[in-house]
Structures are given as structure tokens and as C-alpha cells.
Amino acid sequence: MSTRACAVVLAAPSGTGKTTLAQRLVGQSSDYVFSISATTRSPRTGEVDGVDYHFVDPAGFEAMIADGELVEWAEVHGNLYGTPRAEFERAAARGEHVVLDIDVQGARQIKQRMPGAKLIFLLPPDVQTLMGRLTGRGTEDSAALARRLHSALEELQVVEEFDYVVVNDDLDRCLETIRGIVSGKVEMSGSGAALQSARALRREIGRILEEDYSEYTNAKR
Ligand code: ADP
Ligand code: 5GP
Numbered sequence: 001m002s003t004r005a006c007a008v009v010l011a012a013p014s015g016t017g018k019t020t021l022a023q024r025l026v027g028q029s030s031d032y033v034f035s036i037s038a039t040t041r042s043p044r045t046g047e048v049d050g051v052d053y054h055f056v057d058p059a060g061f062e063a064m065i066a067d068g069e070l071v072e073w074a075e076v077h078g079n080l081y082g083t084p085r086a087e088f089e090r091a092a093a094r095g096e097h098v099v100l101d102i103d104v105q106g107a108r109q110i111k112q113r114m115p116g117a118k119l120i121f122l123l124p125p126d127v128q129t130l131m132g133r134l135t136g137r138g139t140e141d142s143a144a145l146a147r148r149l150h151s152a153l154e155e156l157q158v159v160e161e162f163d164y165v166v167v168n169d170d171l172d173r174c175l176e177t178i179r180g181i182v183s184g185k186v187e188m189s190g191s192g193a194a195l196q197s198a199r200a201l202r203r204e205i206g207r208i209l210e211e212d213y214s215e216y217t218n219a220k221r
Contacts, residue, residue, distance in 0.1 A: 013152035
């Protein structure tokens, strides 16, 4: 990888805006590309091989591991996922930053193997905003909402492993901060305050899960 190009790992509790931010980063500047992972999971409706994922069978995935073709890999929800090394080599040759949407196990491996990688944890401004973003389309039933809240609780547990913590309040400001981190203009932003807000969010989400959260479901019906 060239000195300029770097790996940008984005992690966030479900509903924070990770997908939106990653799409803007890649959509607004040709300096950023998505890393297209390999997976043994079956394609969902609308997913295209080579665009959303490289869909491979378990034997094909094992061969990629054996041949050293993956920078990191992990089992997530019973399927194997991995980041192809070739994506990095192509991006590095073009001086582009690679945006990775990977799980925490993968983020840890990237941190170990690519010391220049930027690991960024995104936080919602507060729990009400998170609930609003999670339920904004009004299509979430309570079981789906509970699943997403439980996964948010797990994700919030690993904040301290990340070098940078950025609050996704105003989208453009958040994008500017991420670009600043990647270019080296923004230095360490993970702080005690960020850890405290992550803990407060966990407490509040825990409370919502214990109470009746039906007021948050089917919000726009
Ligand atoms: P994630 O990938 O983290 O689950 P999404 O990117 O799907 O989250 O965003 C969840 C919802 O929040 C979407 O409706 C998105 O448009 C909205 N959203 C994301 N970031 C912001 C922001 N900074 N301000 C307002 N709405 C946002
Ligand atoms: P999904 O199947 O919903 O697309 O993704 C499930 C999970 O796998 C998400 O948390 C996603 O971030 C993670 N994931 C996707 N690609 C990779 C990858 O290449 N490596 C790792 N470690 N996790 C991945």
C-alpha cells in the first residue's frame, strides 16, 4: 500500500448512519473505494455478485484462506466473510483509500496487520436520535427492532478498541471529520468523553429493551 492510501474501517451501532456515510465517502470522491468482501452467505434478493459481495462456496473460501488471498476473515452469524487482498493492491496502486464495512473480529485483524489503518467508531448523538433513525421508515416490527438494539449493545462494547470516535450528528460535518482523520489533519479523537457517551447509550438502550418499546415501532403508520 502506498503511504497515501489507507484502510478506513467504519464501525457503528446499527442505525447510526454507517451505510449512509460510507456511500457518501465513496460517492463524493474518487479517492475512496469500497472493499467488496468475499462471503459464503447466499445472495439476498437484489444483491449482485462482484458488486455487493464476491459470493463463493465454502471450499472456494477455504482455498482463498490457504492461498493467502484474504487480509482478514471471520465467521459472522454462521457464514464466513473476508476482505480480499487484491482489493487493497488495486486501490494502493491507484492511491485510493479503501472503506471497509466489516465486523469487530475483522477490525481487530486489520489493526494488527495494517498499522496505518484508520479505525473509526461512529456514535449517534443520543439515544432518541438513534431510535428515530432506526425506526424512521416506520417498517420495523418490534422483533426486528429488538434484534437491532441488541446488536447495538454489543457493538457499543468495543468502542475502546477504536482509535477514533466520531459523533454522526450533522452528516456533512461528520464526513469532514472522517476525511480529516484519513488525511491526517484530525489526530486522536477517541477520548474519555466518547467512552462515557458510549456507556450512557448502552444504559439507555438497555432501559428501552426492558421497557415497552412499542411506541417506537411502526412509527409512521
Ligand atoms: P446504519 O448503516 O448504521 O445501520 P444507515 O446509514 O442505514 O445506518 O442510516 C440509518 C438512517 O439514519 C437512514 O434513514 C439515514 O438516512 C439516517 N441518517 C444517517 N446519518 C444521518 C445524519 N447525520 N442525520 C440525519 N439522518 C441520518
Ligand atoms: P451481511 O450478511 O448482513 O451483509 O453482513 C453481516 C456482517 O458481516 C456485518 O457485520 C458486516 O460488517 C460483516 N462483514 C461483511 N464483510 C466482512 C468481511 O469481509 N470481513 C468481516 N470480518 N466481516 C464482514
